[in-house]
Amino acid sequence: MYAAVAVPVPVRRLFTYLVPTGLAAGLAAGVRVRVPFAGRTLEGTVVEWPSEAPEEGVEIKSVAALVRSIPPLSASMLELTRFVADYYLCSWGEAIAAAMPAPLPGRTRTMVRRLAAADPAQLSPRATARRGLLERLGRAGGALPLEELAPSSRKIARALAALGWVELVEEELAAAGPAVEPAPLPPPAPGPTPTPAQAQVLEQLLPALAAGEYAPHLLFGATGSGKTEVYLRAAAETLERGRSVLYLVPEIGLTPLLIAKISARFPGRTELLHSGLPRRRRWEAWSRVRNGERRLVLGTRSAIFAPLDDLGLIVVDEEQDGSYKQAETPRYNGRDLAVVRARSEGAVVLFGSATPSMETFRHASLGRYTLLRLGGRIEQRPLPDVEIVDMRDEYRAGGEVTAVSRRLRERLDECLGRGEQALILRNRRGWASALLCPECGERVLCELCSVAMTWHRADERLRCHYCAAEHPRPECCPACGEGPLRELGEGTERVEDTLRRDFPDATIERMDRDSTRRKGAHARLLRRFAGGEIDVIVGTQMIAKGHDFPRVTLVGVISADQSLGLPDFRAAERTFQLLTQVAGRAGRGELPGRVVVQAFDPEHAVLELAARQDYEAFFDREIRYRAALRYPPIAALVRIVVHDPDEGRVAEWAELVAAALREEAQGKLIVSGPGPAPVERIRGRYRRHVLVRSAGRRRLVEAVDAAVAGLGRRVPRSALQVDVDPLSVL
DNA sequence: AGCACGCCGACT
DNA sequence: GTCGGCGTGCTC
Numbered sequence: 001m002y003a004a005v006a007v008p009v010p011v012r013r014l015f016t017y018l019v020p021t022g023l024a025a026g027l028a029a030g031v032r033v034r035v036p037f038a039g040r041t042l043e044g045t046v047v048e049w050p051s052e053a054p055e056e057g058v059e060i061k062s063v064a065a066l067v068r069s070i071p072p073l074s075a076s077m078l079e080l081t082r083f084v085a086d087y088y089l090c091s092w093g094e095a096i097a098a099a100m101p102a103p104l105p106g107r108t109r110t111m112v113r114r115l116a117a118a119d120p121a122q123l124s125p126r127a128t129a130r131r132g133l134l135e136r137l138g139r140a141g142g143a144l145p146l147e148e149l150a151p152s153s154r155k156i157a158r159a160l161a162a163l164g165w166v167e168l169v170e171e172e173l174a175a176a177g178p179a180v181e182p183a184p185l186p187p188p189a190p191g192p193t194p195t196p197a198q199a200q201v202l203e204q205l206l207p208a209l210a211a212g213e214y215a216p217h218l219l220f221g222a223t224g225s226g227k228t229e230v231y232l233r234a235a236a237e238t239l240e241r242g243r244s245v246l247y248l249v250p251e252i253g254l255t256p257l258l259i260a261k262i263s264a265r266f267p268g269r270t271e272l273l274h275s276g277l278p279r280r281r282r283w284e285a286w287s288r289v290r291n292g293e294r295r296l297v298l299g300t301r302s303a304i305f306a307p308l309d310d311l312g313l314i315v316v317d318e319e320q321d322g323s324y325k326q327a328e329t330p331r332y333n334g335r336d337l338a339v340v341r342a343r344s345e346g347a348v349v350l351f352g353s354a355t356p357s358m359e360t361f362r363h364a365s366l367g368r369y370t371l372l373r374l375g376g377r378i379e380q381r382p383l384p385d386v387e388i389v390d391m392r393d394e395y396r397a398g399g400e401v402t403a404v405s406r407r408l409r410e411r412l413d414e415c416l417g418r419g420e421q422a423l424i425l426r427n428r429r430g431w432a433s434a435l436l437c438p439e440c441g442e443r444v445l446c447e448l449c450s451v452a453m454t455w456h457r458a459d460e461r462l463r464c465h466y467c468a469a470e471h472p473r474p475e476c477c478p479a480c481g482e483g484p485l486r487e488l489g490e491g492t493e494r495v496e497d498t499l500r501r502d503f504p505d506a507t508i509e510r511m512d513r514d515s516t517r518r519k520g521a522h523a524r525l526l527r528r529f530a531g532g533e534i535d536v537i538v539g540t541q542m543i544a545k546g547h548d549f550p551r552v553t554l555v556g557v558i559s560a561d562q563s564l565g566l567p568d569f570r571a572a573e574r575t576f577q578l579l580t581q582v583a584g585r586a587g588r589g590e591l592p593g594r595v596v597v598q599a600f601d602p603e604h605a606v607l608e609l610a611a612r613q614d615y616e617a618f619f620d621r622e623i624r625y626r627a628a629l630r631y632p633p634i635a636a637l638v639r640i641v642v643h644d645p646d647e648g649r650v651a652e653w654a655e656l657v658a659a660a661l662r663e664e665a666q667g668k669l670i671v672s673g674p675g676p677a678p679v680e681r682i683r684g685r686y687r688r689h690v691l692v693r694s695a696g697r698r699r700l701v702e703a704v705d706a707a708v709a710g711l712g713r714r715v716p717r718s719a720l721q722v723d724v725d726p727l728s729v730l
Numbered sequence: 731a732g733c734a735c736g737c738c739g740a741c742t
Numbered sequence: 743g744t745c746g747g748c749g750t751g752c753t754c
Contacts, residue, residue, distance in 0.1 A: 005754080009731055015754040038753040039733045058754055094731095129745075152746075155733095713751080718731085 003027060003063060004048035005035055006092035010329065010717065012085070012709075014047065014092065016054050018062040027063075030072035034065040043067060043103055045096050047078060071290045073099075077307060080341055089705055089722050090330040098330050099305035101282040112157045113143040114166050129156050137166065185268040188239070191232055197375045198226050202233055204372060205350070209237045209313065214343045218319075218364040219352040221374025222383075222613070223584030224548070227352045228258065230374065231315045232265055234350055235296060239269065243312025243347075244295040248334060250321035252276060252300050253522065254545050259298065266296055273299035273306055301326060301334040304341065311345045314338045319351040319360055320577055325727045333725060335360075354584060354615070355577040358626065359633040361619050384555070384586040384593030386611035387411075390602040391559075402498045403490040408556045408596045409502055415554040416506050416535055420591060422554040424538040425582045426495045427563065429465070429512045431457035433489030437477035444478060444485065450681040456514065457493055467683045495558055496538045503536070511539035544582040554594050555586040560607060561599040567678045568728050569631045572606045576618050579610035630670060632725070636697035638704050639729055641677060641721040643685040653715045654688035660707040661692055669694040669703055678730045691729065 001024055004014040017035055019027055027033075031046045041064060053060055073081075077099065084095035114137040133156050137144055146154060160166040194202060201219065208215040221227050235245045247262070249255050252274040263270050271285050271294035288294045290307040297306040301324050304314075316324070316338050324334040335351070342349040351360050351369070364371040389405045397406070403426070404412075415422050434443040434452035443452040446464035453462045455473065463470040476483025490498075496510040509515070509525060516522040526547060528534050537543055563575045579597065587593020599607055609618040627634045640661075642654040654674035661671045670693040677687040694700035701724055708722060 002754095007753085009753075011731090011753070013754095017754060035754080037733095038731095054754065060754055155746090716750095 002050045002053060002060075003033070003046045004050050005033060005044040005063075006047050006096055007035065007037055007042050007044040008091075008093040008097040009037070009042070010091055010094060012089070012091050012705075015044075016050055016060055018060050020062050023063055023066050026066050026068075028072060030074060030078055032067035032070045032072070033063045034067060035063055036061045044093060045073060045078075047082075047092060070100075071287065071307075074307060074309060076309075076341075076345060077305065079344060080305065080337070083340055084330050084332050084337070087701055088330045088332050088724050089701065089708070095330050095332075098302065098326070098332070101286050102279055104279055104283060111143045112137065112146050112149070112166050114138060129153075130160060133157060133160065134165065188236055188269075189265050189267070191229060191236070191265060194229060194233065195226060198230055198233070201230055201372045201374055204370065205230070205234055205348070206237055208348050208370070209234060209241065212241070212243070212312065213346050214348075216339060216342065216349040216363070216369040217351065217372055218356060218360055218369045219350055219372045219374060220354075220356060220361075220364070220615075221352075222354045223581065225354070225374045227317070227374060228261070230372075231317065231350060231352065232262070234313055234348070235266070235315070238312040238348075239266065239295060241312060243310050244308040245297070245313045245315070246303065246306055246308060246311060246338075247296065247298045247315040247317070248303060248324070248338065249298065249300060249317050250323040251545070252298075254547070255298075256523070257547075262296070262298055269294060270296045270298060271306075273297050273303040275300065275302055304334040304337045311341070311347045313348045313350065314342050315350045315352065317352045319353050320355055320357040322727050325725075331723050331726075333727075336725065355580045356615075358573055358619065358622060361615075362623065362633045365619075383613055384583055384595045386583060386595040386597060386613075388602045388607055388611055389596055389598045391598050391600050402502075403495050403558050403598075404498050404502060404556075405596070405598050408598065411554055411594060411596050412499075412503065412536070412556070415594075416503060418553075420553040421529070421532075421534070421549060421551045422536045422556065423543050423549075423552055423582065423585050424495060424499070424536060424556040424558065425541070425543060425578075426490070426492045426538060426558040427540050427578065428454075428489070428491045428559075429456075429493075429514055429540060430454035430463070430491035431493040431497075432487035433491055434487075435462065435473070435485040436488045437480060437482060438486050439482035440477060440480040442477060442479040443488065444474065448681070448684040450679060452488075454491065455487060458514065466679065490558070492538055492540060499536060499538060506535040507533065508536045508538065509534050511537050511543055513540070513542075515539075516542070541578055541582075544578060544585065549585065551591070552585055552593070553587055553591045554596070555582055557582060557595070557597045559599070560597045560610075561601045561604055564601075564604060564606060566730070568730050569626070569629065570728060572622055572625075576606050576610050576615075576622075579607070580613055580615070583610070583613065630693055635670070635693040635695055636700045637726060638692045638700055639689055639723045639726040640692070640704070640708075641687055641689045641723070642674070642715070642719055643682075643687045643721065644719045645684050645686070647686045650686040650688050650719075653719060654690060656711060656715050657707070657720070658690045660711050661690060661704065664703045664707040664710070665692070669700060689729070697725075 001019040003017050003019050005017055006014055027046055029046055033044055033046055034041050035044050081095040081099050082092055085092040114134060133153055157166060219227050219230055238245050271289050273285055289297055297303055297308060316335050319335050326332050338349050363369040389407045394401045394405055412422055432455040435455055436443050446453050446469050448469055449464050449466040451466055453464050455462055461470045462473050477485060492510050492512045496508060499508050511525050529537055560579060564571055583595045586595050640657055642650050642657055644650045658671060658674045665671050673690040674688045677689045680687060692704060
């Protein structure tokens, strides 16, 4: 009897194992097994039952053990992970690995045990490493776990095992699983009465939930329009009908209020699932869901794989958020998988956004998704009044020009005078974005990446934002030796400093990745702001997400048009979303809001559309641009990055990749490149990319798969990153 | 990915 | 002769 096993290695195929008679009874599709693989033992998943052995020439090994502590994957989860493997072009084993919590270390381990025959005295006097290991084993009572040895010592252990001096044995560790006794569940709490707008949307949504069939919806409503209550009502309805609910959010850290709200509303039914949980907790949570003890999962991207059965509803809040896309293999998009999963399970999908992705809004406008419009802000609060400031006027006016315009200063003055609060968005960390040599015109670049290093004055370090490189500020230009260096571009630190000078009596704090690095710092900052201890927060895009601050009446945006210049087809979309989101922070309470947007190109259509908060006009404009250039969502896109420390090899391999794709394309795909990636070098690796586009996504992915497979040995697979539906091409 | 295998240079 | 460093190619 044979089993086809998916193992977590980047090889897009299954491996066949013999099933020992003793294990045959417990084996079924979806069961975890330990199998010998290339000299080690891996945990894999049985996915198929081939009736015959693979052809000649390979020694078929046997399944080593059945892992009983992990419940088998359900048929629908096998189907979903298989889809991930075939669509995002990774191995099935990698897809399964992404779908489950990371293995707990020490369920089983390999021990190196010294055998009686081992006598260090018989070793050659030069075999110091071997003798050392034998002696170390002796001191440790004869055995050590292989995983505790350094890689070089592992090699020696294997050599000694081949000589018969030590043996490698699998040791089972006691799997401590706390027994959970099911408690009777308290009834769900009633929520607030829906507003008329919410009630109207629910009137359309509830019949879809009652039908119990696949039905995608887009809940389109401004920040503060009350989308959360619609999600919760839909969840209550689904649970009521005995089906389970999956509620996805971009980042769990931003949702403490939501967590509290959901647990209060559905006591005892909710499970939190995200990669920030400690491994053990993650396994416990996963098991509770798998066992059916919890029927509502709130989680981030990877929770799309939550082992819920009879799924009736998937909520994807802030569906446009880039966090739904995984940056590493498998590069899946949780939002897109929501559709795949809902379709196969007959569930309702509810996407929510004030600024939907171009993809989702297009589906809605073509009628593929039901568009649910959630009108006006709660209690009919008006949209904020937006002013666009032309920064060129600041220079024309003469005098000292800082990142904070005269208009923004006036507005801040008024705002603080009324005892209200303000948020200032500057989407760039640090003090100065670059240090420039006035003599030779060079900027201080990272040694490993083709980007300028950022000056962080707070801790006096020059940092690369692409790799870990950092060093003190050079006295003079590293290129020509002249000095001193000039500061270019103002980041959050500098803006914070400027504001402190301009408003010495106000309490001003900064919120960016640097100031929130320490655990709890982010929450503490927000708490102080909510409590009125802070008047102004200056920060990066993280200030635009989550949280409702009723006393914020002013939002300022510094260099709003900067991100429009990025060489990325989504630059306008991202800028529009960020501006709309941050503008939505102004005037959420009783007080009216005001937004000051500073730009060097104030007439840019995207800024004007964002100022009017006119999403649909933005969509119509942007979709025409995407159509003209054949970019998503009009065409499907796959990006292949070739990267390696050797520039020549990258160029050569990228040509091979492009040639293979053109061969495969047969004129039916658009193959662009190869060309340098906009960031040409990261961490010492040169990068060139090829973009492939096509109207039909299935055909596109199959062609890329065939082309990459056809490259065989000519291009090492590890030098390629294949990104299906990339969010950015930088 | 990560492991074995094989070839090379350093060291004894 | 060993040993270990690194490039290549395979893993049931």
